[in-house]
Amino acid sequence: SPSSPCSVLPLLSGVTAHSFTTSRQELVLLRVGHGSDEARPVQRGDQLLLLPGPHRPQPQRGVEYEYRAVEWNDTDYEKINPIKYVPALQDGDILVSDSLAIILYLEDKYPQHLLLPQDLKRKALNLQIASIVCSSIQPLQCYAVIGLIKGKLGPDESLQIVHHYIDKGFRAIEKLLEGCDSKFATGDEVQLADVFLAPQIHAGVTRFDIDMSKYPHLERFYKAYMEIPAFQAARPENQPDAPSPPQ
């Protein structure tokens, strides 16, 4: 049967999601509601979508999945993911949370579109860039956002923290990629580093007023990411739970 587009079920409290009985893999992606005030920022959830590459020779099916939005006060979610962060992925009877763990799981489970190269040095570079984003930028950014929401930090202080950590991380990544003239971070194919960079740059640009001209490689990659359907489809504003734009 023809592949159907990724289908989305709205989350209705008290109603369990309808499970598919077709032979295709059913994956459920849980993400926090967009704009909820206790929510951890959703950037990581943006990464976990269709694997990329309109430039690849085979027809791009990607990995189809079901999207389930998670509200910030969803008490059932804690049973699914004890640390209560999003995203989480349910694949059959396996539940994986944490974006890096999910992506490395997908890497093993769906080896037809690998995000990590075989070469150990380039693989390590991808992991290092991913780690800079997910350990050294995003958690501190999250701290600053939540601090502001909870009134522990003023708006200027909050933004100062965000800028400090984004700048430190982005400058380090620029240094690691010095002399890089490939289309994407570690080559001419999208790889793990790009999957982590795209949402972080996107957040920087759309939420935190980051001047990307200071980071010429990253700026160039970001423009390239904007052209890729898989990345476009993953953007926050294109998610089922994104608030509709004001009239």
Added chain:
Amino acid sequence: MASAEAPAARPILYSYWRSSCSHRVRIALNLKGIDYEYRAVNLLKGEQSDPEFMKLNPMKFVPALVDGDAVIGDSYAIALYLEDKYPQRPLLPQDLKKKALNIQIASIVCSGIQPLHNLTLVRFIEQKVGTGESIPWVQQQIDRGFTAVENMIKGCAGKFAMGDEVQLADVFLAPQIFAAVTRYQTDMSNYPTLARLHGQYMTHPAFEAALPDRQPDAPSSG
């Protein structure tokens, strides 16, 4: 042709005795039986900002590993590199579910706990939010992460976090628990499985040799 090639140089680990991120890599190297050269980077003296070190890791963090022509910063990237390059004594199981659990636990430590109590942020909180504010903050981060990990391993822990063999989760947990106990006065009675693991780690040779006060740059006592 010439006789046997010269033996490959040992990997070099740039480390600070007290850095819990460096501690993780020391454990991994010991578990795999890898002989390495230890080069101290004195964080208190700001040696992480030396131009030569910044070439190795522009984030100015320890650890960094130099292995032949590979230069790798970040404990996570280093651990997974070692796993590929030195497959003896694997730290990750084949089973995808267990593998994912190991990675999740490592992520909770290295993204969810440790960055939120590192010195720069703690100093910032003390200055900007208020003196003494950093202590409940750190305790809260540790509590959230430890509670989550405790729940995740309750069902599968054996002698170690994932069963009776040491795995990647242990490599990341041991330094975090050690820091929580020795530096942040964490009450481990709330996390009985983690408390028990801490006891195991303190008597396992590979973990013992990696302890901060066993390192060449640890201040000597007395």
